[in-house]
Amino acid sequence: MAGNIQLKTLATAFLALVLAAFCTGGGYFLSFELLNPYSLEIAGEPARSVALSGSDFRPLVFDEGRYEDDSSVLLALKNGEGILEATVDLQAEQLPFLRLDVRGLQASLNTVLYWRVEDRPGAVFGLPLQQARDGRYWFNLRQSADWRGRVTAVALGVYGDVGDTPFTLDNMHFTPVSIASTAAVIWNEWTGFRGWSHRSINAIRGIMPSALQYPTTLFAAWSLIAAIILAIVSRITPLAMTTAFATVILVPWLALDALWQLQLSTQLARTSYQFAGKSMPDRHRADLSPDLYEYAQHLQREVMPEVGTRVFLLENTPRMTYRRLKLQYFLLPHNIHNYDRLPRVNNLREGDVILALGENPELQYDEAAQQLTWQTHDVPASRLDSHPLGSVYRVRGAADD
Secondary structure, eight states: OHHHHHHHHHHHHHHHHHHHHHHHHHHHHHHHHHHOGGGSOBTTBOOOOEEEEGGGOEEEEOSEEEEETTEEEEEEOBTTEEEEEEEEEEEGGGOOEEEEEEEOOOTTEEEEEEEEETTEEEEEEEEEEOOOSSEEEEEEGGGSTTOOSEEEEEEEEEEEOOTTSOEEEEEEEEEOOOHHHHHHHHHHHHHSOOOOOTTTTTOOOOSOTTOSSOHHHHHHHHHHHHHHHHHHHTTTSOOOHHHHHHHHHHHHHHHHHHHHHHHHHHHHHHHHHHHTTOOHHHHHHTSSOHHHHHHHHHHHHHTOOSTTSEEEEEESSSSOOHHHHHHHHHTTTSEEEEOOSSOOGGGOOTTOEEEEESOOTTOEEETTTTEEEETTEEEEEEEEEEETTEEEEEEOSOOBO
């Protein structure tokens, strides 16, 4: 008897989850479409999709390419860049969603959507498109505050290395709000690769801040509605309530965890492609800041003094930024004092080295006088190195107030 109640409870719990899923999803999508102002007509014009095939695009920047049927193919990029442009006439507010069909998208490639608008003809706006693999992707263009007005031209920028597999643009569709398009955009936001950042070591942000809907909220509503349905059913027929409520809590939680695992799997594939089998120097060159690594290597080989000399690393910001921390790491084992925007006069002594990362208008070097000046201070110094990323000076005497 107890076994029958358990089976009936499980069956009822799963039916409650199915019904709750329809209630949660259906209610959300219907309300989203009905309440969304962009589904309305603008100046008497109804919202209609705008469809572009790959052959509608003309290549602006590329090294080698061709058309195949209705697709545009990039065989090689010019200095790691390819741009395909098409002329359009669409009202951005009416068409907030983009559907993109591509092939040959590798981990080494990134894509960006560009556009021009009628009332700002001299400006070009852009939105990075987060994609992880070939296929069809949906994007919410309202992530950009500049997706507004009458759009006169769109372009797809492709950056990276196509390798042996050509990049192919098959279709680009701009669509209005509907239940189907909203669901597709949300699913892409939940499962698409968000890309790496300097914060990725601390947290995995699977869903972008501007997402249409966070899965945690929707899944919690799913679980809550299922629990309410079970509570109502339990008044009609006996159920093992512990099993019932455990089921409607555990299943949404596992589904949410599956989304997270999918994100981890995508990140694993990206990481393997980007770093696996490479030496440590090549891994640094494939990382987020190859320019900083090459600059640090230049400093280590040709500029830096003997280990133990005090090196003051400065940047024109009071914050401890990613780039200054990364440069300090690359310059180990040198004695780096990594703080401040400007030198501390009382701390300087002859033989110290000042490494100024980036531009700082307040810190100036007088070549003729061989002096480093800032605010009301100046100090005798020799410039050891000048580079687009920074400058290096050696202190030759005490600072003058």
